[in-house]
Amino acid sequence: MPDETTHLLDIQHLHTGFRVGDAFYDAVDDINLTLDKNEILAIVGESGSGKSTLATSIIGLHNPKNTRVRGTIAYNGQNLVGLDETAFNKIRGNDIGMIFQDPLSALNPLMRCGDQIAETLKYHTKLNKQERKEHVLAILERVGIPNPKLTYRQYPHELSGGMRQRIIIAIAIACKPPIIIADEPTTALDVTIQAQILDLLEDIEKETGSGIILITHDLGVVAETADRVAVMYSGQIVEEAPVNELFAHPLHPYTRSLLNSMPQLDNVEDKLHVIQGTVPSLKDMQPDGCRFAPRIPWIPASAHEAHPTMHEVGPNHYVRCTCYKTFHFQDALSSVEGGIVNVTD
Ligand SMILES: Nc1ncnc2c1ncn2[C@@H]1O[C@H](COP(=O)(O)OP(=O)(O)OP(=O)(O)O)[C@@H](O)[C@H]1O
Numbered sequence: 001m002p003d004e005t006t007h008l009l010d011i012q013h014l015h016t017g018f019r020v021g022d023a024f025y026d027a028v029d030d031i032n033l034t035l036d037k038n039e040i041l042a043i044v045g046e047s048g049s050g051k052s053t054l055a056t057s058i059i060g061l062h063n064p065k066n067t068r069v070r071g072t073i074a075y076n077g078q079n080l081v082g083l084d085e086t087a088f089n090k091i092r093g094n095d096i097g098m099i100f101q102d103p104l105s106a107l108n109p110l111m112r113c114g115d116q117i118a119e120t121l122k123y124h125t126k127l128n129k130q131e132r133k134e135h136v137l138a139i140l141e142r143v144g145i146p147n148p149k150l151t152y153r154q155y156p157h158e159l160s161g162g163m164r165q166r167i168i169i170a171i172a173i174a175c176k177p178p179i180i181i182a183d184e185p186t187t188a189l190d191v192t193i194q195a196q197i198l199d200l201l202e203d204i205e206k207e208t209g210s211g212i213i214l215i216t217h218d219l220g221v222v223a224e225t226a227d228r229v230a231v232m233y234s235g236q237i238v239e240e241a242p243v244n245e246l247f248a249h250p251l252h253p254y255t256r257s258l259l260n261s262m263p264q265l266d267n268v269e270d271k272l273h274v275i276q277g278t279v280p281s282l283k284d285m286q287p288d289g290c291r292f293a294p295r296i297p298w299i300p301a302s303a304h305e306a307h308p309t310m311h312e313v314g315p316n317h318y319v320r321c322t323c324y325k326t327f328h329f330q331d332a333l334s335s336v337e338g339g340i341v342n343v344t345d
Pocket residue numbers: 018019027045046047048049050051052053054217280281282
């Protein structure tokens with residue numbers, strides 16, 4: 001692991017629990033993770049695995065009445081956990097830029113696009129009105145808007161989905177934040193635009209040296225864009241590795257299942273395999289033991305750790321629980337249940 005002092009962000013023992021009835025349930029359960037300059041760290045996992053909760057914990061977007069956040073998110077000598085709204089407002093946009101999945105709901109429909117970018121500059125910089133306008137035009141050009149002067153005056157609904165996402169990226173990078181969190185930034189876009197937006201994010205990372213947390217359920221996006229990957233399942237990280245290592249030597253049964261459920265362009269004859277079962281809801285999460293065990297019932301209980309920990313299995317490669325050592329995909333013939341073809345190798 002890189003020297004601790006170089007980490008942009010150092011998350012230790014992060015728990016984020018939501019109130020359900022009278023109790024809190026951890027959607028993020030003891031996460032340890034670092035982000036460095038000049039890297040794109042992908043957080044990948046199925047819907048409900050806790051990816052967005054991790055992101056919103058970092059930028060303090062939770063209602064404290066219904067949410068309990070514990071642990072440390074060290075940034076620039078301070079712990080972001082427990083900061084009040086005033087302190088977070090200074091950090092959001094200036095230190096941490098945020099790119100959301102749905103640009104239409106993230107933008108103000110009644111405000112011109114240029115003014116929305118200028119607003120961030122107004123709040124965080126001492127630039128005067130004219131300087132802000134010039135800066136916004138330069139950013140619009142940087143994010144690939146073909147006619148910045150026209151788009152400055154346009155409202156979000158006048159733009160295509162791809163262009164709107166470029167506006168969101170412009171807002172996120174306006175103050176050159178060292179950290180950018182992109183939560184499913186391309187999910188709502190078609191494939192061609194998706195590739196352009198991912199290229200843009202990569203260029204920004206190279207130009208500015210920022211660290212980007214890229215949240216996605218799409219392993220194709222991960223393969224194309226990320227430097228390092230953390231795989232999340234049921235609120236926990238189950239595997240973490242540099243991207244090439246993860247794709248070449250995936251170890252955790254969940255990672256292997258996710259990879260096996262990806263369509264392979266070079267093997268069109270193959271069936272698309274589906275992972276049986278679903279991510280448990282908050283109340284149904286097992287407090288201890290291997291949380292993926294119920295989805296691989298053919299693996300004996302003795303293969304799992306009672307209290308799973310992360311094991312270092314190679315340089316910067318970590319995997320949770322010992323079950324990866326004995327895991328194998330179930331035989332295809334015996335695994336057809338309820339119309340679902342289970343993963344096989
Ligand atoms: N405000 C909330 N109150 C209660 N439960 C919540 C809240 N937000 C999320 N959850 C629950 O926390 C768990 C993790 O959700 P989260 O949205 O972080 O997952 P995700 O991996 O980002 O999924 P998706 O890709 O669908 O957003 C889920 O069980 C979800 O229902």
